[in-house]
Amino acid sequence: MSGGDADMDPEAYYDEFAEREWERLDRDPVTRMEFANTVDYLTEYLPEVASRGDAATDSETVRVLDAGGAAGRYACWLAEREYDVTLVDLSAEQVALAREKAAERGVADRVTAEQGDVRDLRFADGTFDAVCCLGGPLSHVVDEDERATAMTELRRVAKRDAPVFVSVIGRLAMLRDILTFNLDAEHGLLAPIAEDGDLTAERVAEHGDGESWAACHGFRAEEFEAELEAAGFAVERLVGLENVASRMKREMAEADDEAVDSVREVVRLLREDRAAVDWSEHMLAVCRA
Numbered sequence: 001m002s003g004g005d006a007d008m009d010p011e012a013y014y015d016e017f018a019e020r021e022w023e024r025l026d027r028d029p030v031t032r033m034e035f036a037n038t039v040d041y042l043t044e045y046l047p048e049v050a051s052r053g054d055a056a057t058d059s060e061t062v063r064v065l066d067a068g069g070a071a072g073r074y075a076c077w078l079a080e081r082e083y084d085v086t087l088v089d090l091s092a093e094q095v096a097l098a099r100e101k102a103a104e105r106g107v108a109d110r111v112t113a114e115q116g117d118v119r120d121l122r123f124a125d126g127t128f129d130a131v132c133c134l135g136g137p138l139s140h141v142v143d144e145d146e147r148a149t150a151m152t153e154l155r156r157v158a159k160r161d162a163p164v165f166v167s168v169i170g171r172l173a174m175l176r177d178i179l180t181f182n183l184d185a186e187h188g189l190l191a192p193i194a195e196d197g198d199l200t201a202e203r204v205a206e207h208g209d210g211e212s213w214a215a216c217h218g219f220r221a222e223e224f225e226a227e228l229e230a231a232g233f234a235v236e237r238l239v240g241l242e243n244v245a246s247r248m249k250r251e252m253a254e255a256d257d258e259a260v261d262s263v264r265e266v267v268r269l270l271r272e273d274r275a276a277v278d279w280s281e282h283m284l285a286v287c288r289a
């Protein structure tokens with residue numbers, strides 16, 4: 001869990017590591033699985049863009065919010081498929097990079113990127129045809145009440161029955177991370193994280209090795225579903241994006257292409273198995289607002 005600042009403020013952390021976020025989803029076979037599996041569900045659930053190739057009128061534009069969109073991986077993917085994307089992120093550096101990446105990819109006219117907070121979105125009710133909050137922004141909202149507010153905001157700005165895609169960090173995988181990479185220095189974090197899922201600056205100061213990531217809440221699958229339902233969402237699918245391959249970056253990086261293909265296949269096969277969801281680094285919920 002190393003690499004960040006001791007106060008573990010998400011805005012400061014993601015300002016410091018903007019380029020790393022752009023690279024994140026293409027860094028190794030495991031992060032590529034997170035992206036590929038997410039994209040499968042986006043493709044299945046997103047409303048179709050009616051006028052591909054033509055200049056869309058206002059009524060034909062399909063508007064997607066990418067909340068906590070960081071440097072814009074998903075925003076660019078969506079814009080390349082002619083969705084009209086609004087990216088919001090806490091980090092000014094991520095927002096600046098998202099603008100740069102959208103311009104480099106020739107989709108700047110379909111991506112608006114601005115600084116903002118998922119707990120207090122500036123958009124009117126029912127603005128978006130679909131909403132994404134992917135790769136763990138809600139895990140960085142550690143306070144449970146604030147997380148409830150953020151989920152309510154995501155639902156509020158979506159049109160009624162619009163698809164909403166939310167992925168968060170799994171608690172069991174966080175524990176596995178400590179076990180695998182930093183057991184001697186951080187074993188004192190295991191019990192508190194197992195108990196309530198929270199990795200906070202106070203806990204790292206007491207039990208960690210001094211360095212850490214941004215503050216984070218790791219979810220259990222059941223808890224994730226319950227929080228989304230409490231915010232009024234209907235949860236249609238729950239997906240373990242890396243499931244059995246979670247925390248296997250080193251092993252997967254050394255495996256040959258055929259072996260990686262086999263793992264990708266089994267991850268796909270197991271991705272909606274509830275135990276596999278619970279063990280995943282990232283779990284995705286596909287909801288209706």
Ligand SMILES: C[S@@+](CC[C@H](N)C(=O)[O-])C[C@H]1O[C@@H](n2cnc3c(N)ncnc32)[C@H](O)[C@@H]1O
Pocket residue numbers: 010011014021024025067068069070071073074088089090091094116117118119133134135136137138140141
């Ligand atoms: C791990 S990154 C995920 C980014 C991207 N969606 C992806 O999947 O690669 C988490 C992002 O959430 C942002 N974030 C954290 N808390 C947030 C909040 N309260 N409101 C908006 N963005 C937030 C961070 O600045 C960071 O860019």
